[in-house]
Amino acid sequence: LNASLRKITKTRRIFPTDDSVLKLLYLALHNISAKWTMPLRDRKPAMSQFMLMYGERISS
Template structure:
Protein backbone atom coordinates (compact mmCIF):
# COMPACT_ATOMS: atom_id res chain seq x y z
CA UNK A 1 0.00 0.00 0.00
CA UNK A 2 2.85 2.37 0.82
CA UNK A 3 4.46 1.70 -2.57
CA UNK A 4 1.16 2.52 -4.27
CA UNK A 5 0.85 5.75 -2.29
CA UNK A 6 4.39 6.71 -3.28
CA UNK A 7 3.62 5.91 -6.93
CA UNK A 8 0.52 8.10 -6.73
CA UNK A 9 2.67 10.92 -5.33
CA UNK A 10 5.12 10.48 -8.21
CA UNK A 11 2.27 10.45 -10.70
CA UNK A 12 0.91 13.66 -9.24
CA UNK A 13 4.33 15.32 -9.35
CA UNK A 14 4.71 14.42 -13.02
CA UNK A 15 1.15 14.76 -14.35
CA UNK A 16 -0.69 16.68 -11.62
CA UNK A 17 -1.02 19.87 -13.61
CA UNK A 18 -2.38 18.13 -16.70
CA UNK A 19 -4.67 15.61 -14.95
CA UNK A 20 -5.56 17.48 -11.78
CA UNK A 21 -9.20 16.28 -11.60
CA UNK A 22 -8.29 12.63 -12.08
CA UNK A 23 -5.62 12.64 -9.40
CA UNK A 24 -7.84 14.59 -7.02
CA UNK A 25 -10.59 11.98 -7.57
CA UNK A 26 -8.14 9.15 -6.80
CA UNK A 27 -7.01 10.90 -3.63
CA UNK A 28 -10.61 11.49 -2.47
CA UNK A 29 -11.48 7.83 -3.09
CA UNK A 30 -8.16 6.38 -1.93
CA UNK A 31 -9.83 4.64 1.03
CA UNK A 32 -11.90 2.66 -1.51
CA UNK A 33 -9.16 2.14 -4.09
CA UNK A 34 -6.62 0.98 -1.54
CA UNK A 35 -8.93 -1.65 -0.01
CA UNK A 36 -7.38 -4.00 -2.57
CA UNK A 37 -4.12 -4.00 -0.60
CA UNK A 38 -5.62 -5.50 2.55
CA UNK A 39 -5.74 -8.90 0.87
CA UNK A 40 -2.73 -11.23 0.55
CA UNK A 41 -1.01 -11.63 -2.80
CA UNK A 42 -2.83 -14.92 -3.45
CA UNK A 43 -6.12 -12.99 -3.51
CA UNK A 44 -4.92 -9.75 -5.11
CA UNK A 45 -3.56 -11.37 -8.26
CA UNK A 46 -6.83 -13.04 -9.36
CA UNK A 47 -8.75 -9.87 -8.52
CA UNK A 48 -6.41 -7.85 -10.68
CA UNK A 49 -5.98 -10.25 -13.59
CA UNK A 50 -9.50 -11.58 -14.07
CA UNK A 51 -11.35 -8.43 -14.97
CA UNK A 52 -13.65 -9.98 -17.56
CA UNK A 53 -15.10 -6.71 -18.78
CA UNK A 54 -11.67 -5.29 -19.53
CA UNK A 55 -10.69 -8.50 -21.29
CA UNK A 56 -13.72 -8.26 -23.55
CA UNK A 57 -13.07 -4.57 -24.28
CA UNK A 58 -9.45 -5.31 -25.10
CA UNK A 59 -10.51 -8.07 -27.49
CA UNK A 60 -13.03 -5.78 -29.19
CA UNK A 61 -10.46 -3.01 -29.61
CA UNK A 62 -7.95 -5.47 -31.05
CA UNK A 63 -10.49 -6.68 -33.59
CA UNK A 64 -11.79 -3.29 -34.68
CA UNK A 65 -8.76 -0.99 -34.53
CA UNK A 66 -7.46 -1.95 -37.99
CA UNK A 67 -10.86 -1.72 -39.68
CA UNK A 68 -11.76 1.62 -41.24
CA UNK A 69 -15.51 1.17 -41.45
CA UNK A 70 -18.13 -1.54 -41.54
CA UNK A 71 -20.68 -1.78 -44.35
CA UNK A 72 -23.45 -2.36 -41.81
CA UNK A 73 -24.11 -3.16 -38.17
CA UNK A 74 -24.42 -6.89 -38.88
CA UNK A 75 -20.87 -7.13 -40.21
CA UNK A 76 -19.55 -5.57 -36.99
CA UNK A 77 -21.64 -7.90 -34.85
CA UNK A 78 -20.39 -10.93 -36.76
CA UNK A 79 -16.78 -9.88 -36.31
CA UNK A 80 -17.27 -9.32 -32.57
CA UNK A 81 -19.09 -12.63 -32.19
CA UNK A 82 -16.25 -14.56 -33.83
CA UNK A 83 -13.73 -12.65 -31.72
CA UNK A 84 -15.55 -13.52 -28.50
CA UNK A 85 -15.72 -17.16 -29.53
CA UNK A 86 -11.94 -17.22 -30.02
CA UNK A 87 -11.21 -15.27 -26.84
CA UNK A 88 -13.47 -17.46 -24.72
CA UNK A 89 -11.18 -20.43 -25.40
CA UNK A 90 -8.49 -18.67 -23.34
CA UNK A 91 -10.88 -18.00 -20.46
CA UNK A 92 -10.91 -21.65 -19.46
CA UNK A 93 -7.37 -21.43 -18.11
CA UNK A 94 -7.30 -22.08 -14.36
CA UNK A 95 -6.19 -19.39 -11.94
CA UNK A 96 -2.63 -20.00 -10.76
CA UNK A 97 -2.53 -21.27 -7.15
CA UNK A 98 -6.33 -21.39 -7.02
CA UNK A 99 -6.37 -23.65 -3.94
CA UNK A 100 -4.35 -21.10 -1.96
CA UNK A 101 -6.53 -18.28 -3.28
CA UNK A 102 -9.80 -19.98 -2.36
CA UNK A 103 -8.44 -20.76 1.10
CA UNK A 104 -7.55 -17.10 1.64
CA UNK A 105 -10.96 -15.99 0.34
CA UNK A 106 -12.69 -18.37 2.75
CA UNK A 107 -10.74 -16.75 5.61
CA UNK A 108 -11.51 -13.17 4.58
CA UNK A 109 -15.14 -13.90 3.70
CA UNK A 110 -15.95 -16.45 6.37
CA UNK A 111 -19.10 -18.44 5.68
CA UNK A 112 -19.82 -16.93 2.25
CA UNK A 113 -18.26 -19.82 0.32
CA UNK A 114 -19.54 -22.66 2.49
CA UNK A 115 -22.50 -23.50 0.22
CA UNK A 116 -20.36 -23.44 -2.91
CA UNK A 117 -17.06 -25.08 -2.00
CA UNK A 118 -16.22 -27.70 0.57
CA UNK A 119 -12.73 -27.05 1.98
Protein backbone atom coordinates (compact mmCIF):
# COMPACT_ATOMS: atom_id res chain seq x y z
CA LEU A 1 0.00 0.00 0.00
CA ASN A 2 2.73 2.45 0.97
CA ALA A 3 4.69 1.71 -2.17
CA SER A 4 1.64 2.33 -4.34
CA LEU A 5 0.91 5.66 -2.67
CA ARG A 6 4.55 6.69 -2.84
CA LYS A 7 4.63 5.90 -6.56
CA ILE A 8 1.62 8.13 -7.15
CA THR A 9 3.01 11.08 -5.20
CA LYS A 10 6.48 10.76 -6.77
CA THR A 11 5.15 11.09 -10.30
CA ARG A 12 3.59 14.45 -9.44
CA ARG A 13 6.12 16.66 -7.72
CA ILE A 14 4.08 19.86 -7.35
CA PHE A 15 0.58 20.14 -5.93
CA PRO A 16 -1.36 23.42 -6.00
CA THR A 17 -3.01 22.88 -2.59
CA ASP A 18 -3.00 20.45 0.30
CA ASP A 19 -6.53 19.45 -0.64
CA SER A 20 -5.34 18.33 -4.06
CA VAL A 21 -2.89 15.90 -2.40
CA LEU A 22 -5.60 14.50 -0.17
CA LYS A 23 -7.95 14.10 -3.11
CA LEU A 24 -5.30 12.31 -5.14
CA LEU A 25 -4.51 9.93 -2.27
CA TYR A 26 -8.20 9.28 -1.65
CA LEU A 27 -8.78 8.37 -5.28
CA ALA A 28 -5.64 6.24 -5.31
CA LEU A 29 -6.81 4.33 -2.22
CA HIS A 30 -10.16 3.78 -3.87
CA ASN A 31 -8.48 2.31 -6.96
CA ILE A 32 -6.01 0.24 -4.92
CA SER A 33 -8.72 -1.22 -2.66
CA ALA A 34 -10.63 -2.46 -5.72
CA LYS A 35 -7.66 -4.74 -6.48
CA TRP A 36 -7.52 -6.35 -3.01
CA THR A 37 -8.59 -9.97 -3.09
CA MET A 38 -7.46 -11.32 0.26
CA PRO A 39 -10.01 -11.42 3.09
CA LEU A 40 -9.41 -9.25 6.13
CA ARG A 41 -7.81 -11.02 9.06
CA ASP A 42 -9.51 -10.91 12.46
CA ARG A 43 -12.41 -8.89 11.11
CA LYS A 44 -15.03 -10.14 13.58
CA PRO A 45 -13.13 -9.25 16.79
CA ALA A 46 -12.23 -5.85 15.36
CA MET A 47 -15.82 -5.13 14.31
CA SER A 48 -17.14 -6.10 17.74
CA GLN A 49 -14.70 -3.65 19.35
CA PHE A 50 -15.73 -0.92 16.91
CA MET A 51 -19.39 -1.59 17.68
CA LEU A 52 -18.70 -1.13 21.40
CA MET A 53 -16.78 2.10 20.89
CA TYR A 54 -18.65 3.62 17.92
CA GLY A 55 -22.00 1.81 17.84
CA GLU A 56 -23.99 4.87 16.83
CA ARG A 57 -21.76 5.50 13.81
CA ILE A 58 -21.61 1.97 12.40
CA SER A 59 -24.47 0.40 10.50
CA SER A 60 -24.48 -3.39 10.47
